[in-house]
Amino acid sequence: MGKLLIVGSVAFDAIETPFGKTDKILGGAAPFIGLAASQFNVESAIVSVVGDDFPKEYLDLFSKKGIDINAIEVVKGGKTFFWKGKYHNDLNSRDTLETQLNVLANFNPIVPDNYKDAEVLMLGNLNPSVQLSVIEQMETKPKLIVLDTMNFWMDNTLDELMQVIAKVDVITINDEEARQLSGEYSLVKAAEKIQAMGPKYIVIKKGEHGALLFHKGSIFFAPALPLEEVFDPTGAGDTFAGGFSGYIAKTEDYSFANMKTAVIHGSNLASFCVEKFGTKRLQELQHDAVYKRLEQFKSLTQFDIKLT
Template identity: 45%
Template structure:
């Protein structure tokens, strides 16, 4: 199964309480593609400048990620982002953003990508997301992610886009910002009314919520002892979730959706263990399945129904 993804590729400079990294590979499309490549074929549509390091391209190629849709802008500079994490590792403070070639990005879809059955619109300007969606044949599944900036300055564009997507992912702060609803369960219900069949609210170290019209699924995050860099964790979650879902072939099956959330959680948990893609570079399928099994044990609850034999204790009043 193939996934076509559009989003950003960046060179990030990051500082956390546990270290720093300068000019490392990042971006929503990068993290999504790399995580998704463990489950399915990925076709990437993005733009970089002539300054983009060739070793990064080779890294993506070695993962089998299709780069026919990657534009290299002549004389252009790659999108750059600098961020700082302090005590609260759930929130990054943006120090500097240089959009560079991303400011004028218009996706160009190779002819052999146009019929890709599954499309994911990673975090980028919703007008760019719509532009790509209008350039492909009707896929069987469309997923979308966003961020607080687009909710603030492109709310109308995002609203139009949501009417055309099946799966919408965003974090808890974005869900509250977009809906104006504090309670995340109610926010998920509100978001589904805007178009998506499936809404996933990512809560960082507190897990995730998946909501459909038929059921609700709530999971914690996988407990990681050493969190070095949470940058891209949400994109890795999306990559693991979406690719696991499409690989199953049963897109809206409840069991498949629940499993996809766990795979998303697992991929995010590996990503935070080091800067950039350093941990994912050494990752293999056996490690993914092992952590999936560990997560299952950690969250297992006895399925046997003991309610019929349960008798509340009698408490005497004094």
Template identity: 40%
Template sequence: MSAVLVVGSLAYDSVKTPSGKAEKSLGGSANYFSLAASLFSRVRVVGVVGEDYSEQDRQILLKREVDLTGLQTVAGKTFHWEGTYENNLNEAVTLKTELNVFAQFNPTLPEDYRDSAYVFLANIDPTLQLQVLSQVKKPVFVGMDSMNFWIGSKQSELREVLKKVDIVFMNDAEAKMLTQTSNTITAIKKTAELGPKYVVIKKGEYGATLYSQKYGFYQIPALPVENVVDPTGAGDSFAGGFFGTLASRLNADQIPEWNDLKAATLAGTVMSSQTIQDFSMKALIKVDQNLFEGQLVQLKQMIH
């Protein structure tokens, strides 16, 4: 059992979906990731919030023993994202992004974070991802997420990060955009050539693909969900379940093997399938060990 360090956003989101809407409710990649990962392992958060960030929202992670000593609180307002999902629930349309306190974010790791073995760089400016990673002394296994915005605006920095990570999480459109190809399989292989030993492609209702240059493809379907309320945070919950599972299975000096990564992919799939069943973090927060195990059994039955 080791700990996972995550850097990402803690946010108040306003989201509209075909099921309804949620105004200024808790969100952000580091929040979803940490809540999901904390079911399996210890988590250390690096991030920034404004003075409006409520104690109640902070308690959600604290109750799960997530370490928030790396969470800065500064003058100003918390990061705010406003988005909508139309008929295609796999794709968010961003209506507004207010960086607020994130605009001046200068991540500094508390001393006792620096020995972290497992590191996840959630979807933020690749320059910040690099800044955080450079402060970790001897990372054993590093993952990253990104999005079309950074692929378009900061691709050279993004490629720097890719060279330093072991695994990257993307959706198929992002991988195709990054590698300038129209075939998903080719895009996955080309992405792996940019540095990461492993690539995870998240495909929403179609599940996820884990790829390794050495071991090839491992494919996992999504759990069947009839009531998709709000897809926000699905990818971060996936990564949280994934990294939490790795950290729970391994000691700080152990490098994950193919079997660990396959188990992590299953866990990530379960966590993301829960998140989407309600707005904000309301469904994810209800996932306990029992619910998780039950869903994992159901997932395994669907593929064996």
């Protein structure tokens, strides 16, 4: 079992969907990643920053799930990053109503000594300069660096982002971002171009339409589980990344075959995430439910065909 180092925002989210709205609840990339990865009982730590308005109960939640919180800096007198958004009726798009970077604006990540040799480094969606700093602090080159990012950084800090991309093994982005980054409409061509930028593995997330994993000339596809209802899509991508990187850290198997399984685990956990607001479903999620749904993934995709 390898160690998993997670870098990402820890935030308050206020969310409105067609099904309801919340006041400030636990959000940010790192909590979704950490809670998803905790399903595999990996040794993990979060590098992040919060204000002293951040409730102790959330930190306790991380600890209870086996996530090391010593590298979550608490800024005295500071306020935690806040995001407020509203989803449209089809849940495929949303408007950001408010963003307060607060303590995240001057975040200077410090990798704890006991994680400078982590086997898997999961860079959650964040300013590329922060991601780069973390990579540079590692004393042992991680066996796998996974990068999650988004169009905001392509628009505003492309040079720094390209430096990070050149240093990672896996990149996870959505279909529109893959097209933007590569300038190619075809996702097959887009993945080829992005591989040339550095990452050996490209994961293109298509939301309700599943996720594609590209490696050299090979492609693997994991559908999203068809659900009766999606309640709140917030954090689904982070949950996917947490399931993916957590499973890899647990198995320490960096083969393409194992990446496929990791993509299925990521998709499986993401299918729970969207059932309730924020991290609620992940917090209460039990192993037996996870494995029961993996059976559904199997029956959803596995077929028998004779090639004669």
